[in-house]
Amino acid sequence: MEAAQALAAKPVIKVAAICGSLRKASFNRGLIRCAIELCNESIPGMKIEHVDIEPLPIINPDLEIDSKYPPPVEAFRRKILEADSILFASPEYNYSIPAPLKNAVDWASRPPNVWADKPAAIVSAAGSAGGSRAQYHLRQVGVFLDLHFINKPELFIQAFQPPMKFDSDGNLIDPETKERLKRVLLSLQAFTHRLRHSS
Numbered sequence: 001m002e003a004a005q006a007l008a009a010k011p012v013i014k015v016a017a018i019c020g021s022l023r024k025a026s027f028n029r030g031l032i033r034c035a036i037e038l039c040n041e042s043i044p045g046m047k048i049e050h051v052d053i054e055p056l057p058i059i060n061p062d063l064e065i066d067s068k069y070p071p072p073v074e075a076f077r078r079k080i081l082e083a084d085s086i087l088f089a090s091p092e093y094n095y096s097i098p099a100p101l102k103n104a105v106d107w108a109s110r111p112p113n114v115w116a117d118k119p120a121a122i123v124s125a126a127g128s129a130g131g132s133r134a135q136y137h138l139r140q141v142g143v144f145l146d147l148h149f150i151n152k153p154e155l156f157i158q159a160f161q162p163p164m165k166f167d168s169d170g171n172l173i174d175p176e177t178k179e180r181l182k183r184v185l186l187s188l189q190a191f192t193h194r195l196r197h198s199s
């Protein structure tokens with residue numbers, strides 16, 4: 001079978017994309033918009049949906065009543081459960097994961113842990129280290145949650161280093177970075193297929 005035919009025969013991979021920044025003109029949200037476009041234009045067999053974490057309340061187990069979660073949490077957990085894999089795009093806050101992202105990770109980890117066995121990728125736009133410390137913290141959290149991150153390629157974007165890679169609305173405008181983002185998505189797609197075949 002031709003490679004293109006083989007790919008077409010595989011079921012479409014549904015990716016839930018989560019942004020660690022709540023900022024309107026977030027660069028990381030721009031990475032997710034670009035990833036969605038890349039999939040629509042040039043990555044057959046993969047669909048990305050942005051899942052908003054802003055409506056989630058701050059984690060508090062007292063909000064869990066009769067094993068039910070508040071409606072925004074239930075909706076978020078369902079999106080994660082239904083996804084085949086996860087794309088995180090997050091800035092670094094004080095050498096770690098931003099609080100809204102950790103909050104979302106914690107809600108979806110409550111029983112049953114809906115992250116379990118999901119393939120995942122993380123990309124980041126941040127300051128001088130490009131978000132690498134936040135990425136490695138998230139990978140560490142993922143160990144306990146049974147999230148399986150692709151190892152390579154890594155994408156750390158130094159958002160403030162000229163020439164600017166994002167416009168003032170947070171859209172990714174740098175062709176080379178777009179190409180690197182595409183390679184991350186292709187790696188996530190291949191890894192998701194591999195994990196499916198091994199189960």
Ligand SMILES: Cc1cc2nc3c(=O)[nH]c(=O)nc-3n(C[C@H](O)[C@H](O)[C@H](O)COP(=O)(O)O)c2cc1C
Nearest residue numbers: 021023026027028091092093094095126127128159
């Ligand atoms: C509270 C706070 C802490 C930050 N700490 C770091 C940091 O430790 N390392 C870093 O590279 N950038 C840090 N930054 C800068 C952000 O990572 C950077 O502004 C990034 O572009 C924000 O992402 P966004 O455009 O998606 O909102 C921090 C920003 C804020 C608001």
